Amino acid sequence: GIQVEQSPPDLILQEGANSTLRCNFSDSVNNLQWFHQNPWGQLINLFYIPSGTKQNGRLSATTVATERYSLLYISSSQTTDSGVYFCAVSNFGNEKLTFGTGTRLTIIP
Amino acid sequence: EPEVTQTPSHQVTQMGQEVILRCVPISNHLYFYWYRQILGQKVEFLVSFYNNEISEKSEIFDDQFSVERPDGSNFTLKIRSTKLEDSAMYFCASSERGYGYTFGSGTRLTVV
Numbered sequence: 001g002i003q004v005e006q007s008p009p010d011l012i013l014q015e016g017a018n019s020t021l022r023c024n025f026s027d028s029v030n031n032l033q034w035f036h037q038n039p040w041g042q043l044i045n046l047f048y049i050p051s052g053t054k055q056n057g058r059l060s061a062t063t064v065a066t067e068r069y070s071l072l073y074i075s076s077s078q079t080t081d082s083g084v085y086f087c088a089v090s091n092f093g094n095e096k097l098t099f100g101t102g103t104r105l106t107i108i109p
Numbered sequence: 110e111p112e113v114t115q116t117p118s119h120q121v122t123q124m125g126q127e128v129i130l131r132c133v134p135i136s137n138h139l140y141f142y143w144y145r146q147i148l149g150q151k152v153e154f155l156v157s158f159y160n161n162e163i164s165e166k167s168e169i170f171d172d173q174f175s176v177e178r179p180d181g182s183n184f185t186l187k188i189r190s191t192k193l194e195d196s197a198m199y200f201c202a203s204s205e206r207g208y209g210y211t212f213g214s215g216t217r218l219t220v221v
Contacts, residue, residue: 033209041198041215043152048209086152088210095140096165097202097210099152 002027004100021072023087031090111135115213130186132201142202191220
């Protein structure tokens with residue numbers, strides 16, 4: 001099956017800093033989503049982005065499908081951004097999402 | 110924005126008991142899923158459901174598990190004879206082809 005790798009596994013930043021999270025995947029995809037898992041365990045959908053670039057406030061994401069990676073940018077980090085960020089993909093003919101192992105982001109006040 | 114609703118948010122059960130986890134997917138979505146996340150690990154696929162039948166299941170989804178859409182709105186996951194290792198967060202999700210998944214808030218199952 002498709003493999004999903006995320007880096008870095010852990011990231012600790014001061015409030016106000018910017019960060020870039022990376023997701024590499026091993027095959028062509030027709031779906032790629034970024035999720036934020038908050039301290040209560042909820043999975044919050046950030047972006048549906050199988051290709052191209054999207055922005056939502058301080059967050060933006062870019063997927064380069066031909067090179068099989070996606071990047072999530074967080075600018076001016078806030079403590080509420082803390083949590084685990086997951087990338088998840090599915091490929092053609094297969095509806096299930098395969099999740100990466102996540103990046104744990106900790107924002108220090 | 111439409112939501113996927115899961116109940117209960119937290120359930121504690123004795124080993125060997127049966128549990129039913131409930132989900133209300135988004136009304137115009139046709140694809141339904143259950144995922145599981147053991148504490149500290151990544152989210153794993155359990156089963157997908159389309160057109161009133163299972164379309165795919167993982168090796169985790171053995172005879173202990175079953176899914177059902179008992180009416181036009183609910184989607185349930187039944188776990189028979191629970192084991193300690195079934196303790197996890199269970200997520201329901203629904204999708205409309207080509208538009209990504211929406212996940213519910215999860216049910217934290219604790220087997221004691």
